[in-house]
Amino acid sequence: MAFSVEEIREKTRKITEPWRERNGGLIPILQAVQAQLGYLPQEALETISRELKIPPSEIYGVATFYAQFHLKPRGRHVVRVCRGTACHVRGSLKILEKVKNLIGVGENETTEDLRFTIEPVACLGACGLAPVMMVDTQTFGRLVPDMVKGILDKFE
Amino acid sequence: MTIFRSHVLICGGTGCTSSGAAEVIGSFKQELARRKLDGEVLVVPTGCHGMCEMGPIVVVYPEGTFYCKVTANDVPEIVEEHIYKGRPVQRLMYEGSGDMPALPHYKDIPFYGKQHRIALANCGYINPENIDEYIARGGYEALGKAITSMTPAQVIDEVKTSGLRGRGGGGFPTGLKWSFCAAAGGEKKYVICNADEGDPGAFMDRSILEGDPHSVIEGMMLGAYAMGADEGYIYCRAEYPLAIERLKQAITAAEGYGLLGDSIMNSSFSFHLHIKEGAGAFVCGEETALMGSIEGRRGMPRPRPPFPANSGLWGYPTNINNVETWANVPQIISNGGEWYASMGTEKSKGTKVFALTGKVKHTGLVEVPMGITLREIVFDIGGGILNDKKFKAVQIGGPSGGCLTEEHLDTPVSYESLTALGAIMGSGGLVVMDEDNCMVDVAKFFLEFTQKESCGKCVPCREGTKHMLLLLEKITEGKGTMEDLDTLEELAHMVRDMSLCGLGQTAPNPVLTTLRYFREEYIAHIRDKRCPAGACTALLRYTILQDVCKKCGICAKNCPVHCIPGDRNSGYRIETDKCIRCGTCFEKCPFGAIEKK
Numbered sequence: 001m002a003f004s005v006e007e008i009r010e011k012t013r014k015i016t017e018p019w020r021e022r023n024g025g026l027i028p029i030l031q032a033v034q035a036q037l038g039y040l041p042q043e044a045l046e047t048i049s050r051e052l053k054i055p056p057s058e059i060y061g062v063a064t065f066y067a068q069f070h071l072k073p074r075g076r077h078v079v080r081v082c083r084g085t086a087c088h089v090r091g092s093l094k095i096l097e098k099v100k101n102l103i104g105v106g107e108n109e110t111t112e113d114l115r116f117t118i119e120p121v122a123c124l125g126a127c128g129l130a131p132v133m134m135v136d137t138q139t140f141g142r143l144v145p146d147m148v149k150g151i152l153d154k155f156e
Numbered sequence: 157m158t159i160f161r162s163h164v165l166i167c168g169g170t171g172c173t174s175s176g177a178a179e180v181i182g183s184f185k186q187e188l189a190r191r192k193l194d195g196e197v198l199v200v201p202t203g204c205h206g207m208c209e210m211g212p213i214v215v216v217y218p219e220g221t222f223y224c225k226v227t228a229n230d231v232p233e234i235v236e237e238h239i240y241k242g243r244p245v246q247r248l249m250y251e252g253s254g255d256m257p258a259l260p261h262y263k264d265i266p267f268y269g270k271q272h273r274i275a276l277a278n279c280g281y282i283n284p285e286n287i288d289e290y291i292a293r294g295g296y297e298a299l300g301k302a303i304t305s306m307t308p309a310q311v312i313d314e315v316k317t318s319g320l321r322g323r324g325g326g327g328f329p330t331g332l333k334w335s336f337c338a339a340a341g342g343e344k345k346y347v348i349c350n351a352d353e354g355d356p357g358a359f360m361d362r363s364i365l366e367g368d369p370h371s372v373i374e375g376m377m378l379g380a381y382a383m384g385a386d387e388g389y390i391y392c393r394a395e396y397p398l399a400i401e402r403l404k405q406a407i408t409a410a411e412g413y414g415l416l417g418d419s420i421m422n423s424s425f426s427f428h429l430h431i432k433e434g435a436g437a438f439v440c441g442e443e444t445a446l447m448g449s450i451e452g453r454r455g456m457p458r459p460r461p462p463f464p465a466n467s468g469l470w471g472y473p474t475n476i477n478n479v480e481t482w483a484n485v486p487q488i489i490s491n492g493g494e495w496y497a498s499m500g501t502e503k504s505k506g507t508k509v510f511a512l513t514g515k516v517k518h519t520g521l522v523e524v525p526m527g528i529t530l531r532e533i534v535f536d537i538g539g540g541i542l543n544d545k546k547f548k549a550v551q552i553g554g555p556s557g558g559c560l561t562e563e564h565l566d567t568p569v570s571y572e573s574l575t576a577l578g579a580i581m582g583s584g585g586l587v588v589m590d591e592d593n594c595m596v597d598v599a600k601f602f603l604e605f606t607q608k609e610s611c612g613k614c615v616p617c618r619e620g621t622k623h624m625l626l627l628l629e630k631i632t633e634g635k636g637t638m639e640d641l642d643t644l645e646e647l648a649h650m651v652r653d654m655s656l657c658g659l660g661q662t663a664p665n666p667v668l669t670t671l672r673y674f675r676e677e678y679i680a681h682i683r684d685k686r687c688p689a690g691a692c693t694a695l696l697r698y699t700i701l702q703d704v705c706k707k708c709g710i711c712a713k714n715c716p717v718h719c720i721p722g723d724r725n726s727g728y729r730i731e732t733d734k735c736i737r738c739g740t741c742f743e744k745c746p747f748g749a750i751e752k753k
Binding site for chain 1: 170171173174175207208209211353354355356357358359362394395396397432433434435436437438449450451452453454455456470511513514515519520521551554555585587589593598601602605609611738739
């Protein structure tokens, strides 16, 4: 899913358009751009800056403040291992270690073939099923390290 | 309207969905259609029943039979036996004991026995995607009552009488907060629902939004009417996609019925509601940071005053309450403040939802009257400790809370009693820990979290939490000194007293409470270089118990660093200096011949 600079600018302009005269658009715009492009390329941030007349420094500040935004391309599948309290006391660190071992990259990193990105999260709110991980939008609960491989294999 | 002779309620909450509830729903629909029962029996996907551990949960009405851990394969049997022949399926019921081997109803199950559901009243009973079901359970009655027969001041008085306090953690009296915003001048005002439930270990807000979104919307409308606001925002975590989806549907449905929008119920009251998705920052649960985020800035707190009641969102008077607080409001207005105040303790009224998790038999959401003891929650409702291990501590209030011990179990739960012990009510996360959990590790875990989430604006929080974390890491690696404990305590007090917002002010709580109640564990790490719970990897030693070992060689085969030399004749031993303490041998040994110390 690679876009040309022109495409990036065009898509970003379309998303920004309805917010030009309204307040509070920056975060929803960044969310929408990321949803379409998968991440926030520099060209997109520059376009938003020109369209909304907000300095790039401020946009960069917002984009780097929130955990949700990514300035680099991400994998086709995002593996979110819950590191919340309930999961921690039921052994989520071992799950995370297993995921890292199997995929071969560290936390918040992406494999070279863009298959997986590993992203530990603070809490997925499924504490009743601890330890939990999510791959894309699917939740897997009551995990033990040996279950991880079977789950990851389902995602190409 | 079609009348159905039976309703099959299937939990569609996040917990049950990941345990396979969607397949169960599909299977029921298919099976009922196959037997041509789909005209008589209605399948209703509901919100969370709270007992996530036992999911997927299915309740069959009119009998109200409660089935747990139902899989798609069980469905033909339930349809055949229960729905077709009228014989409930015993084997899928909750397992009782003694004379009652199977418990078919909610009320008999200990998990529900002590609960009193107000904020969660509709969760699990109605289809959250159908506004008619909410209305049928008395929904939007409170709004009608307020608009047609109460002045805004009367609504505030009723909330004041109820004694309701902020359920997000602070515990500030809700009615009083409203009166400040009501008194603020100006034409434009906002109400905001804080649904940025960031505390790890808490998921009550998620369940309310997913299971009963209209109660939150109605609560916000009552607040808006009372304070003179005409616009509202729900700031919801992006990690809760289902909650956002349900809220969107609920808002559209309410607008369709004229319950949201201009001139509601032909009155002069108008209210417009928007959803804002959070972008992943824990500090945005702090109200001034949250407003900054809605405005499209970095979510950083600012000093107060001015308070949001006078200068909030875009400078207008604003009132923020969290999901659970708003969800209580409609029932307070319907049933009266006196009714709500009749529950709870002198200063903490009503009920509180707790997320009971960790090493407890029945994890899930429980709503109990204030004043209940921790023992009742952990042992009577939660069924005690998993695998019958020994209770060690309960961590209450999330990363801002504290760890309490056995001796505090009989404390009645209220805002004041918990604060006195060094913990806080917080959002209501209750994480139970057993003898295998190391309290130093737990303190480190929480500090890692707060340190990562510190926004960096004020120095005490940014630098203080970092250095506290470094000290804790040093201690868990066995390199700590007794002086480090004093430094840690001093830093903790400094961060607590000098930070700008609640995040920093409460971040030292886990450290302070564990130092207070589990000091000997810290000392064991420092003086004896030993982790009593066997949790701190760097201090662990794995050895093979030669008299138990059967010389099978499984440990040696599985060791990722090949540090278990030996053969099937002479036996095996672990080379400690090469061992990376991964615990693989410990887990793989079929004879329990490996000791972890």
